[in-house]
Amino acid sequence: AQTVTQSQPEMSVQEAETVTLSCTYDTSESDYYLFWYKQPPSRQMILVIRQEAYKQQNATENRFSVNFQKAAKSFSLKISDSQLGDAAMYFCAYRSAGTGKLIFGQGTTLQVKP
Amino acid sequence: GAVVSQHPSWVICKSGTSVKIECRSLDFQATTMFWYRQFPKQSLMLMATSNEGSKATYEQGVEKDKFLINHASLTLSTLTVTSAHPEDSSFYICSARRGRGIDEQYFGPGTRLTVT
Numbered sequence: 107a108q109t110v111t112q113s114q115p116e117m118s119v120q121e122a123e124t125v126t127l128s129c130t131y132d133t134s135e136s137d138y139y140l141f142w143y144k145q146p147p148s149r150q151m152i153l154v155i156r157q158e159a160y161k162q163q164n165a166t167e168n169r170f171s172v173n174f175q176k177a178a179k180s181f182s183l184k185i186s187d188s189q190l191g192d193a194a195m196y197f198c199a200y201r202s203a204g205t206g207k208l209i210f211g212q213g214t215t216l217q218v219k220p
Numbered sequence: 221g222a223v224v225s226q227h228p229s230w231v232i233c234k235s236g237t238s239v240k241i242e243c244r245s246l247d248f249q250a251t252t253m254f255w256y257r258q259f260p261k262q263s264l265m266l267m268a269t270s271n272e273g274s275k276a277t278y279e280q281g282v283e284k285d286k287f288l289i290n291h292a293s294l295t296l297s298t299l300t301v302t303s304a305h306p307e308d309s310s311f312y313i314c315s316a317r318r319g320r321g322i323d324e325q326y327f328g329p330g331t332r333l334t335v336t
Contacts, residue, residue: 141324149311151264151327197263201325206252206317208325210263 108133110200112211119188120219126173127183127214129198137203140174142183145213146194154196157181185216193218222248224316226328233304234336241299241331243314249294250316254325255287258311270297304335 109132119125131140142154157165157174165172169186185192198211223246233239243253252271256264268284270276270291278284286308288300297316301308311332315325 149258149313149330151313151315153324156324195261205269206325207266207269208254208264208315209266212263213261215261 108135108138108200108202108209110198110209110211112198112214114214115212116215116217118217118219119185121188121190123188124184124186125188125216127185127196127198127216129181129183129211131179131181131198131200131211133179133200133202135202135204139201139203140172140181141199141201141208142170142172142181143197143199143210144192144194145197151197155183188218190218190220192216222316222318222326224314224326224328226312226314226331228331229329230332230334232334232336235305236303238300238302239304239333241301241312241314241333243297243299243316243328245295245316245318245326248316248318248326250297250318251294252317253291253297254315254317255289255297255299256313256315258313258330260311264313267299301333304333306335309333309335 111130138159140157144152155167171184173182195213200209225244227242255267258264267282268276268278276289291297313330314328317325
């Protein structure tokens with residue numbers, strides 16, 4: 107079975123600084139996708155960034171980028187120029203290409219200090 | 221963009237009664253819908269996967285007789301919590317998948333269920 111682990115329950119960053127959230131996963135599958143989701147206090151899940159496992163190039167979306175290390179099964183999220191609106195709970199998620207089911211990590215609560 | 225709605229957003233029911241939560245994909249047809257449960261400050265736990273016109277597939281440990289899922293059309297899935305008890309109080313989130321591959325899942329805003 108696949109598992110996703112986020113070892114940082116809480117993180118804090120100063121506004122305009124950079125922060126990296128860690129995520130590791132375990133799978134025996136070769137075809138899968140990885141995601142980072144943001145859940146603000148409204149609890150609406152928002153897709154931040156996604157990565158296909160077969161792509162070596164790290165995905166980037168504006169201030170958000172990932173460091174995908176397939177051999178190490180690591181998928182960290184870097185947030186540059188942090189903004190107050192980035193404060194939320196962040197979930198790393200794995201999706202099997204076959205079943206389509208999303209498996210979430212435990213989540214990391216990010217606090218952004220002004 | 222793709223929009224998924226849930227109704228109601230918040231429901232309070234008495235212990236022993238049943239409550240139905242609706243999940244609708246408003247501007248696309250969903251090949252698959254998923255139901256998640258989330259306790260405060262915890263992760264989302266997948267409860268079941270439903271495909272239109274077929275029986276839902278439940279995750280291990282989820283009581284299928286307690287959490288009835290019906291996927292009557294390509295735009296509507298319902299979750300009925302039967303004979304609800306206080307321990308069923310939680311935040312329930314649905315998501316809908318439009319296609320295959322990298323196509324993302326679109327999440328509803330969630331339903332807060334409180335059983336008294």
